[in-house]
Amino acid sequence: MISAEQNNIAISLPLQEQTKYHYRISAWDEEDKVESSEYFSFITGVKSWKGFWIGNNTKKPMMVRKKFIYSGKKNEAILSIAVTGQFEVRLNGEKISSAVYEGAQTDYQDHVCYNTYEITEHLIEGENEITIEAANGWYIGDDDDGKRYFYTIDKGYEPFGTCLLVIAQLKIADNYIVTDDSWEVCRSKTVLADIYGSEDMDYTISYEWKPAQMLQKKAPKGEIIPFTYPPMIHKYCYEPQQVDHTRMIFDFGQNMSSQFFIKIRGERGQRVRVIPAEKLKANGDIEQTVDTYSILTLSGGEDVFEQKFSVNGARWYKIEGATFEQILEFKSFFTTSSAEDTGKFHCSDENYNKIYHLILKAIESNLNHLHTDCPTIEKLGWLEPDHLMAKAVMYNKNVDTLWSKIAMDMRDSQYQESEMDFDTGNFRHEYKSGLVPSIAPRYAKFIYDCGEGSFWDIIPWGSSIILAAYEQYKFYNNRKILEENYVSAKKYIKYLTEQYRDYNRLYHKNGQVRFICCGLGDWGIEQNKGRSRENLETAFYYHDLMVMAEISKLLKKEDEKEFLNQAQMVKKAYNQTLLIKENGRAYYRSYDNGEITQANQALPLCFGMVPKECVKSVQAELLALCTDSHLKCGEIGLVYILRALSEMNQHEKIHEMIMKKDHPSYLRFINNNETTLPEFWRDDARGRNHDIRRSARYSYNFGKLGCGQFLDLMSKDVRRKK
CATH class of the missing domain: 2.60.120.260 (Galactose-binding domain-like)
Known part of the structure; x- marks a missing residue:
């Protein structure tokens, strides 16, 4: 194919399944001089599975194997495997891949991922043996009958099936070896595989191989799709x-x-x-x-x-x-x-180098089959960092395909037509069609509002269906992700619009004002609490509308004008209610308690909601609120406070905030010999490895601001007096 584009090029080729192809790329200039790359290769996957899902009809880790004869004629051998959970595959006792912790974590009702390997060089002439060890993962969680830690077991987690299953297909030349009852199965020496880190192994067990059971009726409901994002290593x-x-x-x-x-x-x-x-x-x-x-x-x-x-x-x-x-x-x-390293940071100030290392190791610890909150306590795909931390990750790692997988998880988790839940706590939230819940995949269901807001319907979290995709597009010029997400994003906007217009009924209010305030607001300004719910969440609704207008324009959709008109109505109502003008000042107050906070000034500034004639005044208000060089905000407001200060060229102020000797402060963590970011700005923080974090009193996370922002700000901020 010939194109003037450098990416977003779709090529339709009549490819055969489970086949290795070689290709190279050539470029011509205006004088027809050509430069060509070296040859690269790729392997195609499965068009149609010819075998069956097999296992031993239990939920405990198991092994399946198949012995076969190879002629030694160097016929190309391609192996594809899907497992309901995590797995390891070996050929003749040796691992065939550098990947570890294999088995994509998805909503198995919608999608099950399979891996494909070229194993030609691993085969020996004569008898060979494929062995696949399968373990629980998220498919059918095992807490050893309540004896072991499993965070979500009492928080709405539901197994996706009743037993572990394997399906495999090996193509050698034009011959196939597929999973059926000619394979053998036995109990694994891994006797407990709890996804939360309890993994028991018993080496006194002897393998007792039996014919595998074909369990096609118990097959997962999800479509089997290829694994396309960077594997774990x-x-x-x-x-x-x-x-x-x-x-x-x-x-x-x-x-x-x-x-x-x-x-x-x-x-x-x-x-x-x-x-x-x-x-x-x-x-x-x-x-x-x-x-x-x-x-x-x-x-x-x-x-x-x-x-x-x-x-x-x-x-x-x-x-x-x-x-x-x-x-x-x-x-x-x-x-x-194994996402490719794409950036690094170094400067003459060793404290900044240590801060960067602290952030980077927290990021790497949470880049998994999804973007987790921590590798210790919850291990869940909470969604807000996927846009708030997008630059942080993307300046350091090539996560284009991982972000596409996360987007698929969000689409799978979105509430469909006729689906509805009601909150089980003090407030009767309605969770219905269009909602993108706060985690994806749905390995829990947090529908208990004890009075501080919903953990299931939080607009900076759900907005990742729009904002994470837009960040991915801006960084990688990936238009495809905007197209894939567009229908779901429109459904989410419709859901938010209904929430906004239904404010009086939902929250037992009277009058003309309209807000969204279902979630957590500026979450983390106090431990397990948020503030300014109406301010922050309605600002995000406006921001979502404006970004959707831009996306619809890019995709040549017909919705741009509708999004813009709705955004302008939201902005007008927002300013009429929350923007205070008095004694030459202009500032935003919290609707819930009248507070004048850093976050309440920063979000409207960053989102372009402040009337032009009031911008300087609102900026001055934000700066005045930072006079003691402490951040007084939750994890959502933090990003925008730093961005607003940067746009005001207040880089010395940002530097002072970063280098405070007391919390919130990175220097405090460095001096305490931390090697990753703790969950809170506290010496006794619960979790010690979060790349997005909240605070018991204040919250500041330079990592969440983004290592991209970090690099940009440091070029301005590190004006050190030696």
């Missing part, structure tokens, strides 16, 4: 930096999303407990945020245990049930997305 390997031999605590020097590797010798049946931790108590013992651990049962010889089907938030590991002398080798692998 062991990006870094850490050895223990210090060891407390008395307590058997190993310090790996870096908090991370960890999978451990341990080689150990002991007695048969000896049980060894491996306990991850992100912090220590004052007495030097570990302090766990959540009670996760792995139990290893030894075979009686020399055993190697590798964590495969979960990750831990861990800098430290404590070993119980073994002596130091029994441990022959111990490693912690930093498990993260």
Whole structure:
């Protein structure tokens, strides 16, 4: 195909399934001089599955295998696998891929991802054996009958099926080997695979292979689609930096999303407990945020245990049930997305370099099969960082395809026609068609409002269906994601418009004012509390409308005028109610309590809601609210306060905020020897590895502002006096 474009080029080719193709790219200038790339290759996937879903009809980890004869004629061999959960595949006992923690995390009712591998070089002449080990993941969560930590088990989590399943298809030349009852199945030596980090392995178990059961009637409902985003890898390997031999605590020097590797010798049946931790108590013992651990049962010889089907938030590991002398080798692998590194930051001020490292390791710890909030406590795909942190991630990693997968998860999680839930708490929120809930995939259902707002319907979270896609488009020039999301984004706007117009009925109000205030407002200004719900959430509604107008213009849709007209009505009503003009001042007050906050000035400034004649005055109000160089806001307001100050060229003020010796302050974390970002601006924060964070009193997260913003601001801010 010939095109003047550099991306967004769709090529229609008559490709065969499970086949390797080679290609190169050529470019011509106006004088017809040509430059060509080297040859690259890709492998196609499956057009139609010829085999069956197989297993042993249980929810416990299992292994399936198939022995087959290979002629050794170097016929091309392509293997495709889908599993309902996490998996590991081996050929003749060896892993065929550098990927780890395989098995996409999706809404299995809508989509199940499959992986494809070229295995030609792994085959040997004669008998070969494929082995696939399958584990629970999110498909059918296992908390060991309530004995182990599983955050969402009592928060609306529902299994997607009753048993683990595998489907595979191997094509060698024109011949197929597919999953059916000629395959064998047995119990895995992984006896518990709790996605939250409890992974038990028993090496006293002997494999007892039996014919696999064909379980097509229990197949997942979702469409089987190819895995197209960067797989997980062991990006870094850490050895223990210090060891407390008395307590058997190993310090790996870096908090991370960890999978451990341990080689150990002991007695048969000896049980060894491996306990991850992100912090220590004052007495030097570990302090766990959540009670996760792995139990290893030894075979009686020399055993190697590798964590495969979960990750831990861990800098430290404590070993119980073994002596130091029994441990022959111990490693912690930093498990993260293999997304290409695309940027870095360095300057002459070492404190800024440390801040960057702090942010980057938190980002890497949370780039998974989705963008998680932390690798320790919740592990969920909370959606607000996907637009608030988009630049932070994209300036450092190529996550174009990962963001497309997250967008698919959002579309799958959106409430469809006739679907409705009612909040079970103090306030009867109506969750209905068009809503994009706060997490995707829906591995929980947070529909309990105890009076502080809904955790399920939060507009800066749901708006990612619009804003994350728009950030992706702006960064990667990916128009396709705007097209894929457009129908869902329109449904979400319709849902928000109904919420806005129905304000009086929903919130038992009278009068002409209209707002959206269902969610959490400026979440995190106090622990588990938000403020300024009407101000912040209605501002986001306006911003969504304006971005949708721009998207509709880009896609040549007919909705631009409608979005613009609605936005102008919202802006006019917003300013009439919330913009105060008195004694030469102009500022925004909180509708709920009349407060004059940093966030309430910053959002209208950044979203273009402030009347032109009032901009300077509102900017002056924001600056006056920052006189003590502390951020007094929640996690949503934080981004826009920093952006507004940057647009005002107040970079010295931003520098002062970053380098305060007390919280909120990055310098405080650096001085406390943190290696990732804690959840709150507190020394005793609950989680220690969040790339988006809130505060018990104040909230500031330079990571969430974005490492892209970081780089931009630092070019202006690091005017240091040496």
